[in-house]
Amino acid sequence: MLEVNNLNVFYDKIQVIWELAMQVNKKEAVGIFGPNGSGKSTLIKAILGLVDSVEGEVLFRGQDLTKKKTYNIMRQGISLVPQNRELFPDMTVKENLKLGSAFISEARQSTDETLDFIYHIFPVLKKREEQLAGTLSGGQQRMLTVGRGLMAKPQLLILDEPSVGLQPSLVIELFQKLKEIKEKDVSILLAEQNVRQGLKIIDRGYVLENGRIVLEESAEDLLENEHIQKSYLGI
């Protein structure tokens, strides 16, 4: 469904991503692991057209995204859960959610149904629906960003380090929810540092180091991999 070929990304003259190739198939959950500064977020930004100098090919359902504007890309069926809980703090929880579908014409018609679905996955959001988003706890805010991402009824949900800044028990809870979402036939592209939790929900993973993919394996094989065990799992 998503296919990235020969991707090079630059910030000014500095190259951050080198000849990267990857893909996400239909109904598949794919992980991208790597340490800080390895290029995970940049890769996501490149897919979504948020960086200027991109060379190579990003195909989504056969369409090249590199020439498209971000807001058009989001209307193709991709949705982003950004890092750092980028919510709209002075809008209510419900408004934040509704914003997720307001500008995606296909999703807008079924706003109420999607809202029910999201409240079903995250009951706490239903309880706090009229509260200002800025007053939620960290974990609730993260759930709200995931919920907002889902409001666009994406075929591909991209998550940029959803575990950042959450206490371990909340990370486990959140990834449990992601598993439920995956079962609804939403493809997932997950960029994570928390490899241990990430491996529980993905089918296949890439390891990104210094802007290059150094490893591509299925989740089971990654768990067995010596490099992964040593550098990421601390075994």
Add this chain to the structure above:
Amino acid sequence: MKKIIFYLFFVIMAATLPYYAGGYLLHVSTTILIFMSLSLSWDMMLRTGQLSFGNAGFFGLGAYASLISVSNLDIHPVLSLFFAAVFAAGVALVVGFAVLRLRKIYFAITTLALALVFEVIVMNLSDLTGGSSGRVLPQAIFGGNSVLIYWLILFITIIVILISELLNKSKTHYAINSIRNDEITARSSGINVFKYLVFVFVFTSAIQGIIGGVYTQQYAFVMPESTFSLDFLLLPIAMALVGGIYTTMGPILGAIFLGLISEYLKLIMPYGHLFIYGLIIVIVILFLPEGIYKVARKKYRNRKSQEVKLDASSEGK
């Protein structure tokens, strides 16, 4: 329903003002309404996160467009207001495509420069604009009938208020609010940021243009110095800040509050009233940084929720 009756009451009060208020109060009210519209238009742009200093510029453009269309093209003064709006909007559209790529302080400074550029252009087109000495119309709008002028301005102001409310309710509200909060997240929610910025910039400029036109028609006179005066830039901003930004009620209250105070001060001390006026603005912004309206609303809500709590506890017994 209660709310609608409440608003209707104020609209009727405002509309019947000429019947119970004297000429002086009517004139003060007219001025307050003019600044109210300007203040609201500035605030609407601010809601997108863009601090514009271009209001005086588009106000001036509207003023000249209206005057020139009446005296050179001989169209009806009321129609000339549309011309003023369209002209200001057109210029804003062209300029906006360049200026709205800038953000924050760069946007603010560039819009301020725009106003100065407009003024210089107007000064140098002396055949059309009368240059630095200005130009006079043979007659004010409605033959100078101050009641009709008041009604016209009230009508325009009500429309501006409705637009401002609409902007805080509709889908545009989501777009504008999210652009102000976080542009990248806005874009990745499928919002065409640039389109919305241009849209808001153009119609707020149109409002400023139409108000500039009304102002000219009221006094039948334009002069670069007074038309592009900083008053039309700074007073509306002060009113919005004092009243409370990002709301419709804020600029309305701010305009009434500062408008009345400045008139009162002028009466009790003909010299030095501006000093006190400035002091009041500083004090209000220092101690009520959220503005009068938001503070009042908070107080009201707190009291209400306390009442609810009291009710609940008495039921418990």
